[in-house]
Amino acid sequence: MSAETPALPDPYVPGSGTGDFTVGHYDLQLEVKLAANRLSGRARLEGTVLQALKRVELDLHALTVGKVSARSGRDPVKVTKTALRDGRLIIELGSRLEAGADLSLEITYSGVPRMLHGMWGEIGWEELEDGVLVAGQPNGAQTWFPCVDHPSVKSTYSIAISTDAGYLPVCNGLPTGHRRRSSREEWTWELRDPAPSYLITVQIGRYQLVAVPEHDDGPEPPADTPPVFLAASTALLKRAQDALGLQARMMDCFSRHYGPYPFDRYTAVVTDDELEIPLEAASLSIFGSNHLDGSWASERLVAHELAHQWFGNALTLRQWKDIWLHEGFACYSEWLWSEESGQASLRTQARRAWRGLFVKPRDIMVADPGPELMFDDRIYKRGALTLYALRSALGGEEFAGLIRSWVAEHRHGTVDTDLFLTHADLHARTAGHPEGFATEVMAPWLFESELPPFPGPEAS
Numbered sequence: 001m002s003a004e005t006p007a008l009p010d011p012y013v014p015g016s017g018t019g020d021f022t023v024g025h026y027d028l029q030l031e032v033k034l035a036a037n038r039l040s041g042r043a044r045l046e047g048t049v050l051q052a053l054k055r056v057e058l059d060l061h062a063l064t065v066g067k068v069s070a071r072s073g074r075d076p077v078k079v080t081k082t083a084l085r086d087g088r089l090i091i092e093l094g095s096r097l098e099a100g101a102d103l104s105l106e107i108t109y110s111g112v113p114r115m116l117h118g119m120w121g122e123i124g125w126e127e128l129e130d131g132v133l134v135a136g137q138p139n140g141a142q143t144w145f146p147c148v149d150h151p152s153v154k155s156t157y158s159i160a161i162s163t164d165a166g167y168l169p170v171c172n173g174l175p176t177g178h179r180r181r182s183s184r185e186e187w188t189w190e191l192r193d194p195a196p197s198y199l200i201t202v203q204i205g206r207y208q209l210v211a212v213p214e215h216d217d218g219p220e221p222p223a224d225t226p227p228v229f230l231a232a233s234t235a236l237l238k239r240a241q242d243a244l245g246l247q248a249r250m251m252d253c254f255s256r257h258y259g260p261y262p263f264d265r266y267t268a269v270v271t272d273d274e275l276e277i278p279l280e281a282a283s284l285s286i287f288g289s290n291h292l293d294g295s296w297a298s299e300r301l302v303a304h305e306l307a308h309q310w311f312g313n314a315l316t317l318r319q320w321k322d323i324w325l326h327e328g329f330a331c332y333s334e335w336l337w338s339e340e341s342g343q344a345s346l347r348t349q350a351r352r353a354w355r356g357l358f359v360k361p362r363d364i365m366v367a368d369p370g371p372e373l374m375f376d377d378r379i380y381k382r383g384a385l386t387l388y389a390l391r392s393a394l395g396g397e398e399f400a401g402l403i404r405s406w407v408a409e410h411r412h413g414t415v416d417t418d419l420f421l422t423h424a425d426l427h428a429r430t431a432g433h434p435e436g437f438a439t440e441v442m443a444p445w446l447f448e449s450e451l452p453p454f455p456g457p458e459a460s
Helices: 237-244 247-258 298-307 325-343 346-358 377-394 395-409 417-430 435-445
Strands: 021-033 038-050 053-059 062-070 075-077 079-084 089-097 101-109 116-118 121-128 130-134 154-164 167-173 174-181 185-195 202-205 206-211 228-233 265-272 278-281 284-287 315-317 413-414
Touching: 021 053, 021 121, 021 202, 053 101, 062 079, 062 089, 075 089, 079 413, 089 101, 089 130, 116 278, 130 278, 154 167, 167 185, 167 206, 174 206, 202 228, 206 237, 228 237, 228 247, 237 265, 237 298, 247 265, 247 395, 284 298, 298 325, 315 325, 315 395, 325 346, 325 377, 325 417, 346 377, 377 435, 395 413, 417 435
Parallel strands: 021 154, 228 265, 265 284, 315 413
Antiparallel strands: 021 038, 038 101, 053 089, 062 075, 062 101, 079 089, 116 121, 121 130, 130 202, 154 185, 167 202, 174 185, 206 228, 278 284
8 A cells, every 4th residue: 555545444533534535625714703713614625536436425523514516627516415424524426426536525614613522632623712722633623624634635725714803813834815804804824735634723812923033053054944933922922932932943953854844934823821732733833821931841842843844744644553753753853952952962861761661661562552542652752762773773874864865755745654664774775784674673662562672882
């Protein structure tokens, strides 16, 4: 199976996604009334039929559907019936479409969005004290627009959102327009690089959007460094600028190690509310007011979320069992930034993580932890130690070349563990190591529950 083939159904989120239809582009026109937390939308999905069908199933949670129309190429396709059942929008077509056919769906919908409740807590569209936050991972996109809600389906997006005057809706990608209409304001955003639906977001607040200046110390930034922006309320803006000012240097650090930043720009949003954890989305991250304290604990989270732009957002897992390819790389990036910024060496951070794992239960397999444990901290730390073990075996320069080529070859694609092992083995073989060398190094960390010895000559 190709790494670009939709990996559905996914046993971790069996009720989400479809293997019959894929979406290349979403055009969303949204109107939000904040006082009532009411959403009205029109979604156009431009997609392709993957298997012959007369019925299309999309993900949509707790919203009411109005009109649905369909076209294939220039020809209208009759919609005979629609139904909402168990978080699925079922669209019955009047004629059969063959695999490979274009299919465009236009759907109007409305209602008060409700969060999804599951084993990972509440996800999706959330009403804040004064605004809106969307936390989509792993399948919360369906709480605010009809979609194929699975990471193996990557699409581009155009979003027009109208809301109360004085509020700024921050979405993915680039802002492309703004207009005022009496007590309403409309903003348009465009994400030109493909991303899965769970990484698409709307953050609404009384935000100011300002550019983060380039740093003037340390190594010369890469020539293609993208603009970095910050969205925060007037009350928090100065604190946010102080706390998140290191993002430009982090961007330069990760660009040198991983290759160019993969989107047109990067935006950090700071809510007035406190958040238990920061959130990632394609081309932006979301932090709570509690993440502005200037501590290393908060700084490492800023680095972690930025690293997800490469690992998670540009290179996205095919199935949720491969979550270590997101979180292990992001955790390793925290250690990389720690060394770059003079906090503590990469080796010191790795040893601290290993010692922490040493006293924890050893009952998890990193490469397939099961849905209940897919966000367990041991996945993050053991995933990062998997990379550290490979770096120790190859050497820093060889490892950095392997990761840069991994990112370059699969930028804006979907990946899995087998694909990474194959890539690493090929790279190591080219460098003179025996066949299967990289897999041999990483396998105990990924496929065995027992904790391997600490990597390197001073192993414990």
